[in-house]
Amino acid sequence: MQSRERTLRRGVPASRGAGRLESKASALDRQPKAEALDSKMCTAGRNDDQGRNRLAPTARGRRSSRISRSAAARHPQLDFHFSPIGFIRSPYTDKFGIPRQAGLVTAAQARLDLLPDYAREEAFKGIEGFSHVWLLFVFHDDCLTAGWRPTVRPPRLGGRERVGVFASRAPYRPNPIGLSAVEHQGLERTPTGLALRLRGVDLLDGTPVLDVKPYVPYADALPDARSGFATAGHAQDWVVEFSPAALHGLTRADPDGSRQLRQLIEQVLAQDPRPGYMDRYPQRDAFTLRLYDLELRWQVVGRRALVVGLDIAEEGATVG
Secondary structure, three states: OOOOOOOEOOOOOOOOOOOOEOOOOOOOOOOOOOOOOOOOOOOOOEEOOOOOEEEOOOHHHHHHHHHHHHHHHHOHHHOOOOOOOEEEEOOOOOOOOOOOOOOOOOOOEEEEEEOHHHOOHHHHOOHHHOOEEEEEEEOOOHHHHOOOOOEEOOHHHOOOOOEEHHHOOOOOOOOOEEEEEEEEEEEEEEOOEEEEEEEOOOOOOOOEEEEEEEOOHHHHOOOOOOOOOOOOOOOOOOEEEEOHHHHHHHHHHOOOOOOOHHHHHHHHHHOOOOOHHHHHOOOOOEEEEEEOOEEEEEEEEOOEEEEEEEEEOOOOOOEO
16 A cells, blocks of 8 residues: 655564465555564555555565465465455554554554455354454565565564574565454444454554454463463563653543553553664664554653653654
């Protein structure tokens, strides 16, 4: 999806990935923002001349595309093409600030806007009996075109150590597909059609979704499983505070509290969205991230995360 290029400060370097998704989806009602800092997510796709969202590899992914075509030539029956069933609408309009896993920021309200062919309530009959669902989605745009490497530097390891791409959740993969378990809050009719309301997402606004499946605790929850280097995450022990100017901006942006904007900001900052390598730059203490259409400016002051400003975001502004 078309959006103006912004100058962004890059976060943890991610390895490069490839894939292909051809979408017959209609244009979205609003456009997601461009790239940002965290390697968890990729940026939004682009629109073709007919306004349809199309996600396909370009010259940057030729090496991996040649490999894929070679494999497809040997196994033509295994060359798959999928179309999304809908697109995510989330508060994360930029990568910097997205939690590294689903469920860490419970105040993140989102929805899956279903495309007309799949906006059928009978397709979701029985889903009310499940509290959570799996979302199978695509890491889109640059993840589809960048090529991939067999090793990556996970943010959890501070971007210093390499592990195999299949021992990681890096978005740059041979097939850039992701999986998130999120809380669902039922279907709703919107001005544009049918949507599934979600909570606790870790997905960039505009993410294409391929499938929805119920989360089944007896089969999906594995309490004895080992987690390798990905030990349980924890929130920072700092206190999140708001300056008078930030509180004023908060009141203007969320006057009735329906967005749960204050809780969202507090939970996002408590997860410490900064890149893992920031311990090498202790002198840097001022940061900017985006939520919805807002630009959030904050500082690290000792053991405090101080929000100093909250305003409508400007196109082309630096994020990070």
